[in-house]
Amino acid sequence: MTRTKRPGGSKKRKSDATDERAAKRPNNTSEPIQDAAVAPTPPPEITAPKPTPVKSPTQPPPDLTAADKAHLKAYLDRTERPFAVLAIPASKKRKRSSASHQLLQDDLYDPRLTLQYEIKPFDKWSSLRKYKKFSVGSESIGCGECVLVKHTDETTGPIDYDAQWKARVLEIRALDQEHVYLRVAWLNRPEDLDIGRKRYHGKLELIPSNQLDIIDAMAVNGRIEVMHWDELVDDDVKAMPEEDQYFWRYTYDFVHTKSFSKLREICVCKTPQNPDELIVSCENKDCGQWMHTKCIAEAAVKPPTTNGNVKTPQKGVKAKKRASKVTTPTFSPDSRAVAIASSGDGEMTAEVFIKGQPKGPDVEASEKDEIVITDAAAARRTEKVLCLFCQSPLG
Numbered sequence: 374m375t376r377t378k379r380p381g382g383s384k385k386r387k388s389d390a391t392d393e394r395a396a397k398r399p400n401n402t403s404e405p406i407q408d409a410a411v412a413p414t415p416p417p418e419i420t421a422p423k424p425t426p427v428k429s430p431t432q433p434p435p436d437l438t439a440a441d442k443a444h445l446k447a448y449l450d451r452t453e454r455p456f457a458v459l460a461i462p463a464s465k466k467r468k469r470s471s472a473s474h475q476l477l478q479d480d481l482y483d484p485r486l487t488l489q490y491e492i493k494p495f496d497k498w499s500s501l502r503k504y505k506k507f508s509v510g511s512e513s514i515g516c517g518e519c520v521l522v523k524h525t526d527e528t529t530g531p532i533d534y535d536a537q538w539k540a541r542v543l544e545i546r547a548l549d550q551e552h553v554y555l556r557v558a559w560l561n562r563p564e565d566l567d568i569g570r571k572r573y574h575g576k577l578e579l580i581p582s583n584q585l586d587i588i589d590a591m592a593v594n595g596r597i598e599v600m601h602w603d604e605l606v607d608d609d610v611k612a613m614p615e616e617d618q619y620f621w622r623y624t625y626d627f628v629h630t631k632s633f634s635k636l637r638e639i640c641v642c643k644t645p646q647n648p649d650e651l652i653v654s655c656e657n658k659d660c661g662q663w664m665h666t667k668c669i670a671e672a673a674v675k676p677p678t679t680n681g682n683v684k685t686p687q688k689g690v691k692a693k694k695r696a697s698k699v700t701t702p703t704f705s706p707d708s709r710a711v712a713i714a715s716s717g718d719g720e721m722t723a724e725v726f727i728k729g730q731p732k733g734p735d736v737e738a739s740e741k742d743e744i745v746i747t748d749a750a751a752a753r754r755t756e757k758v759l760c761l762f763c764q765s766p767l768g
Contacts, residue, residue, distance in 0.1 A: 376654040377727060378613065378646070378663070437500060442548070445500055449552050456498055456554060456587040460628040461489040478543065478585065481558055482601075483624040483634060486583035492556075498587075501546035507553055507590050514596050516542050519560065519619075521594040532594055539579055539597065539619070540588070553590035558583060560599065566625060568633070573645040577619045584627040602648065604637045607663075613648055620648070639663040641672075641761045651711045653727060653767060655760035662762045666712035666725050671699045672761055673723035673744050674716040709739045720749040725758065728768055742768035 437445065449455050461475065474495040479487040492498045506515035514520060521537040540557035547553040560579040563570040579599060602622045606612040614620035623634040636645040639652065640663065646652055647665075654663045699714045710724035711731060723746050726739040742758040758767040 376607075376656070377730065378607065378610070378652050378654075441500070445497060445548060446552065448497060449548065454587075457493045458556065458585040458587055459491045459493060460583070460585065461491065463629045478558075478583070481541075481583050481624075482581045482621070485626055485629075485634065486581070486624055488583050488585075488628045490585055492587070498546065501548055501552075501554065504545045504547060507545050507547070507555070509590070509593050509595055512595055514542065514593070516545060518542055519597050519599045520555075520557075521597055522557075522588060523592050523594055534597070535577075537594055539599070540586075541581070541599075543585070545590075547590075554587055555590050555593070556585060556587050558585055560621065561625065573636070573647045575614065575620065575648045577614070577617065578648075579619055579621045580623065580625050580633070581621050582625040582627040583629075604646065607654075616649065640665045640668050642668055651727065651730060653758075655763060655765055655767065657760065657763050657765040660760060660763040660765065662760065664761050666727065667701075667714065668761060669744070669758060670712040670714035670723045670725045673725075673746060673756065674699055674714050674721045709737060710745075722747045727758070742766075 474491055475489050476491065477487070477489055481487065506513050508514070519539060519541050521532065521534065522540050524536075524538050539560040539562075540555075541560060542555050542557055544556035545553070546556075558581065560581050563574045563578060563580060566580065597619055599619045599621060600614055602614050602620045603612060604622055623636050625633050638644060639646055642665065644665070646663070651666050652663050653666060653669075655661055699716060700719075701714060708724065709726060709731060711727050712725040713722065715722045723744055726741070726743050726745065728741050729738050731738060744756045744758055745753055746756060747753050759765065760767060
């Protein structure tokens with residue numbers, strides 16, 4: 374039986390790491406922080422790795438006098454963005470001193486994201502009291518959890534989960550219930566970064582970074598769960614994200630190198646897996662390679678090749694030239710194919726069927742592995758599904 378990997382059944386959801394995020398402070402109608410000492414909320418079961426304590430000042434600030442509190446409140450009220458986080462690139466790190474107020478963040482998903490930073494103005498930030506959680510409506514959210522962040526002033530209608538910014542809460546500080554601030558690390562959609570959205574990105578994939586910011590808690594629209602997907606776990610379907618589940622698998626170093634951590638490449642196209650699409654593996658023990666079913670379909674309508682060179686037809690046999698470019702036509706509503714491709718001239722279409730797929734309620738699964746080829750005259754023939762590496766039959 375052919376090994377396959379794809380998400381399981383879908384779950385219903387409750388519903389640019391860019392300079393634009395820092396351009397304005399959205400308003401919201403969410404409830405402010407609940408007062409004083411409340412029990413810490415444990416991190417969600419499937420979110421980012423459990424954080425260690427943030428290495429910022431551990432001593433609580435002294436109680437402010439009425440005059441100092443009034444002065445600080447006036448500053449917060451008149452300043453649209455009262456605090457800024459300044460990251461210190463590795464090449465510019467200098468000795469820590471009481472004057473510079475350098476802080477360390479070393480629990481951001483991936484050790485490569487560790488950074489030193491400063492907060493301006495530090496005296497006003499450190500005057501705010503630190504809390505372990507805050508509330509949005511009836512929802513209590515703690516440090517280490519991930520949240521939706523508004524980027525418009527629209528307060529009516531259902532929440533557009535996909536359009537909201539996402540962030541992980543690192544620190545909570547407040548003057549009172551009307552002045553609650555969160556230090557966060559942004560989780561980016563692929564299209565929010567220079568890389569853009571690629572074919573291998575899942576529709577709910579997020580990319581954590583070490584870009585820090587301080588936002589008003591009133592901009593938070595609620596908590597979300599973001600699971601970590603370890604691509605190297607091949608044999609546990611539960612290790613993969615559900616169809617409607619936010620996840621991350623690699624990171625972006627915004628501060629030091631402007632680079633991404635490495636993804637596992639599979640298939641002859643040497644492209645990472647999209648968890649929303651089916652992949653299959655060769656059962657030949659000497660091969661065992663994973664392949665995109667889309668690549669199998671595309672190979673079926675491309676000119677036959679050997680070691681990357683177009684095969685020469687036998688003497689006396691006239692070979693019809695097949696277009697090398699391929700397109701992706703639309704599936705028919707009742708199709709059980711897991712992948713489809715057409716030749717560039719539209720004269721040949723290949724549909725890939727995998728035994729036991731697709732899965733789901735009221736879905737008729739295929740009974741065997743096969744490729745169905747349809748030519749311009751609507752004549753159909755079947756071919757075996759072969760490994761793109763060793764040409765062994767699958768299934």
